[in-house]
Amino acid sequence: xxGLDTEVLVIGSGAGGATTARALAEAGRTVHVxxxxxxxxxGEAAPFSLAEMDRAYRHRGSSAAMGRPPIAYAEGRCVGxxxxxxxxxxxxxxxxxxxxxxxxxxxxxxxxxxxxKVEDRIESWVAVNPLPGAAPPSSAALVRGADALGWxxxxxxxxxxxxxxxxxxxxxxxxxxxxxxxxxxATVRADTYVSxxxxxxGRAWGAxxxxxxxDGVEDxxxxxxxxxxxxxxxQSPALLQRSGLRRRPIGRGLRMHPTLKVAAQFPTxxxxxxxxxxxxxxFAPELAIGGSASRRGxxxxxxADSGVDVHxxxxxxxxVFVYYAxxxxxxxxxxxAVPGLRAPVVTYPISDADLxxxxxxxxxLGEALLAAGAEALYPSIEDAPVATSVADLGAWWDAIDxxxxxxxxxxxxxxxxxxxxPARTGADAHGRVWGIDGLRVNxxxxxxxxxxxxxxxxxxxxxxxxxxxxxxxxx
Amino acid sequence: MTDAAALxxxxxITGATxxxxxxxxxAVAPERERVRCLVRTxxxxxxxxxxxxxxxxxxxxxxxxxxxxxxxxxxADATVVHTAAVxxxxxxxxELFDVNVGGTQxxxxxxxxxxxxxxIHVSSNSPxxxxxxxxxxxxxxxxxxxxxxxxxxxxxxxxxVLAAHERGHLEAVVLRPPWFYGPYQPERQTRWLRAVRRxxxxxxxDGSNRRSMVFTGNLVHAVLRAEQVQAAAGRAYWIAxxxxxxxxxxxxxxxxxxxxxxxxxxxxxxxxxxRAVGDVAERVDGFLQARGRYSQVLHVLGELKDxxxxxxxxxxxxxGYQPATTLLDGMRASIRWCVDRGIxx
Numbered sequence: 001x002x003g004l005d006t007e008v009l010v011i012g013s014g015a016g017g018a019t020t021a022r023a024l025a026e027a028g029r030t031v032h033v034x035x036x037x038x039x040x041x042x043g044e045a046a047p048f049s050l051a052e053m054d055r056a057y058r059h060r061g062s063s064a065a066m067g068r069p070p071i072a073y074a075e076g077r078c079v080g081x082x083x084x085x086x087x088x089x090x091x092x093x094x095x096x097x098x099x100x101x102x103x104x105x106x107x108x109x110x111x112x113x114x115x116x117k118v119e120d121r122i123e124s125w126v127a128v129n130p131l132p133g134a135a136p137p138s139s140a141a142l143v144r145g146a147d148a149l150g151w152x153x154x155x156x157x158x159x160x161x162x163x164x165x166x167x168x169x170x171x172x173x174x175x176x177x178x179x180x181x182x183x184x185x186a187t188v189r190a191d192t193y194v195s196x197x198x199x200x201x202g203r204a205w206g207a208x209x210x211x212x213x214x215d216g217v218e219d220x221x222x223x224x225x226x227x228x229x230x231x232x233x234x235q236s237p238a239l240l241q242r243s244g245l246r247r248r249p250i251g252r253g254l255r256m257h258p259t260l261k262v263a264a265q266f267p268t269x270x271x272x273x274x275x276x277x278x279x280x281x282x283f284a285p286e287l288a289i290g291g292s293a294s295r296r297g298x299x300x301x302x303x304a305d306s307g308v309d310v311h312x313x314x315x316x317x318x319x320v321f322v323y324y325a326x327x328x329x330x331x332x333x334x335x336x337a338v339p340g341l342r343a344p345v346v347t348y349p350i351s352d353a354d355l356x357x358x359x360x361x362x363x364x365l366g367e368a369l370l371a372a373g374a375e376a377l378y379p380s381i382e383d384a385p386v387a388t389s390v391a392d393l394g395a396w397w398d399a400i401d402x403x404x405x406x407x408x409x410x411x412x413x414x415x416x417x418x419x420x421x422p423a424r425t426g427a428d429a430h431g432r433v434w435g436i437d438g439l440r441v442n443x444x445x446x447x448x449x450x451x452x453x454x455x456x457x458x459x460x461x462x463x464x465x466x467x468x469x470x471x472x473x474x475x
Numbered sequence: 476m477t478d479a480a481a482l483x484x485x486x487x488i489t490g491a492t493x494x495x496x497x498x499x500x501x502a503v504a505p506e507r508e509r510v511r512c513l514v515r516t517x518x519x520x521x522x523x524x525x526x527x528x529x530x531x532x533x534x535x536x537x538x539x540x541x542x543x544x545x546x547x548x549x550x551a552d553a554t555v556v557h558t559a560a561v562x563x564x565x566x567x568x569x570e571l572f573d574v575n576v577g578g579t580q581x582x583x584x585x586x587x588x589x590x591x592x593x594x595i596h597v598s599s600n601s602p603x604x605x606x607x608x609x610x611x612x613x614x615x616x617x618x619x620x621x622x623x624x625x626x627x628x629x630x631x632x633x634x635x636v637l638a639a640h641e642r643g644h645l646e647a648v649v650l651r652p653p654w655f656y657g658p659y660q661p662e663r664q665t666r667w668l669r670a671v672r673r674x675x676x677x678x679x680x681d682g683s684n685r686r687s688m689v690f691t692g693n694l695v696h697a698v699l700r701a702e703q704v705q706a707a708a709g710r711a712y713w714i715a716x717x718x719x720x721x722x723x724x725x726x727x728x729x730x731x732x733x734x735x736x737x738x739x740x741x742x743x744x745x746x747x748x749x750r751a752v753g754d755v756a757e758r759v760d761g762f763l764q765a766r767g768r769y770s771q772v773l774h775v776l777g778e779l780k781d782x783x784x785x786x787x788x789x790x791x792x793x794x795g796y797q798p799a800t801t802l803l804d805g806m807r808a809s810i811r812w813c814v815d816r817g818i819x820x
Contacts, residue, residue: 363581
């Protein structure tokens with residue numbers, strides 16, 4: 001077994017890990033980033049294509065949380081993590097939520113003002129822009145539907161840079177913070193799985209790694225003065241548990257935004273290259289309505305979920321686009337690392353109130369899409385009636401049950417948590433794992449709750465805040 | 476305090492065949508041009524149609540956007556009284572949220588879009604839970620402690636209504652009645668009267684806990700005041716008969732009412748459960764509800780030990796609310812209603 005030494009080991013290269021690495025490298029620290037997935041060449045796979053699912057997603061994009069109903073979810077597994085596969089939609093943490101977190105979790109220094117400064121810095125590192133020019137038809141449909149019903153809607157900017165011709169490039173971590181971290185002297189080791197953290201007498205001092213090369217595997221041990229775990233809300237608690245840290249809050253309180261989809265057929269062709277940038281915010285934060293990635297594969301999946309014969313719509317697929325209703329749910333799920341299994345077991349309870357909220361979201365989404373001119377709506381519920389007018393929507397309430405609804409989610413957060421209370425969260429108010437020196441978590445698993453919006457901006461802001469705190473401590 | 480302008484000629488009522496709904500329809504039918512009633516079945520429509528020519532039933536589900544379109548069609552400027560809700564679900568706790576939250580959201584959205592007049596939302600004591608002690612009274616500013624699934628669903632519904640008011644989407648008044656009684660009572664209330672008559676209704680604890688109650692006639696009066704008083708817009712009000720009686724006084728009054736109407740109650744010692752029985756019932760009820768299941772017996776048993784008492788001062792001052800019927804008179808009216816219907820006590 002080979003050995004390596006570094007000052008700071010960052011495990012994971014997504015929104016949390018890349019932010020941590022870049023900020024620490026800038027402060028002159030020696031940073032070593034390890035990433036389980038591969039380093040993908042920019043443009044290697046088209047966004048939301050099947051080729052991308054194969055290379056950039058964990059389990060080819062089809063992980064599932066167990067429960068009734070189970071929830072399919074997607075995680076990035078590549079250099080840049082989920083920032084490589086998401087839509088790039090950018091939303092600062094809602095301030096009302098931040099206020100609640102500060103007052104109920106003893107996060108005294110999490111003020112709107114300080115957070116704003118951190119967010120400004122991040123947005124100077126990552127270009128955040130609204131869509132130039134007119135919205136594509138898929139996005140405009142949300143605006144049209146909401147306007148017809150008098151509902152609030154909002155255009156979200158994205159982490160996208162645009163050239164003079166208006167062509168956009170997503171500012172994923174592999175294109176922004178990670179190259180900058182490399183330039184500042186950091187090292188990034190891809191294809192490297194961390195089997196466990198090395199912890200001795202209450203101090204983390206490194207990790208055991210396995211790097212996969214084209215010609216075989218290499219096991220090595222890395223020593224570090226400081227370890228930042230940034231594997232995301234599923235992998236981070238699982239790694240802590242594999243390393244013997246099985247204290248109760250670790251792996252508890254997992255949050256996601258359970259989502260139901262509707263495939264909407266319009267009279268004319270719609271775009272399929274982009275994710276809509278508009279969202280109906282009338283019912284936020286409990287309920288969000290927006291558009292999903294709708295390449296041919298996703299359209300096919302959504303139609304298959306509704307139980308409709310996909311072949312019937314074969315010729316019409318370019319007129320179909322997938323929309324969603326997503327909720328904030330009542331109760332948190334769990335992540336449990338099971339000895340002998342590489343993938344942790346994820347469970348997520350859906351309460352009756354959650355299921356009802358999803359049904360309400362679907363009915364409201366149906367109204368908006370019909371008001372926008374959709375001809376037929378196919379909800380992701382087995383054998384649910386296809387809706388062609390408002391009169392058909394009422395039947396959806398009873399069609400949605402635990403057996404027939406096909407739920408999915410992105411935006412996994414909160415499986416470790418941060419607060420001033422070791423009984424409630426796995427980490428302290430700045431991401432230090434309770435009871436272990438030299439060990440920090442700095443990713444989506446720290447967010448105290450599902451944010452109700454795309455979490456990337458919030459994950460990065462919290463991560464940078466915690467790095468600032470680490471550096472201010474003179475560590 | 477009262478708007479001098481004439482009342483809207485149309486009133487729209489959801490939950491029109493419910494306990495409050497039936498009383499309200501009968502109170503307003505003679506004086507309005509039209510009383511648009513949401514009912515679930517043709518049988519219910521026929522039941523209400525006999526009340527008067529102004530009654531105009533619309534058949535549909537409060538969760539159905541199309542039914543609400545029909546309900547509010549041509550009802551611009553009408554007062555909308557939203558009483559539809561599920562309190563004791565029959566298929567599981569999901570119903571509470573579908574109807575109480577989902578239905579309210581759709582009603583609120585359609586009232587705004589149709590430009591209907593004031594929305595009077597009938598809420599509950601349940602978002603507030605139980606008082607911390609027998610001498611405590613809920614006011615409109617008391618903190619919320621939603622009791623179980625029903626309480627959570629009614630709290631979320633209130634939030635939707637008041638948020639819509641704050642955003643200028645509509646003009647809303649929220650009324651919070653506790654336990655009601657009166658004519659057109661559901662079967663469960665008749666069973667309760669029978670149990671009291673037979674001296675089989677158990678006291679949980681020593682019976683010194685207090686319970687605010689409201690006679691349906693008093694509640695109808697409150698709805699009409701909430702419709703008329705301009706300054707009530709955006710406000711919530713507790714509505715009850717008056718100062719809360721103790722549970723012992725409630726039972727004794729019901730017994731006196733039965734006696735006065737010729738149904739002599741059975742004597743003997745009062746059946747009692749120790750308070751702990753109520754605590755256990757509450758816990759089991761919570762356990763079941765977390766799994767989507769609902770037992771009415773456990774739910775009611777779990778609540779009997781508590782003081783659920785409110786202060787109606789704000790309604791008296793701001794709405795000019797003056798409850799005319801006392802517990803004794805209201806219970807006698809309920810008993811006479813049963814007799815008129817041939818319902819055995």
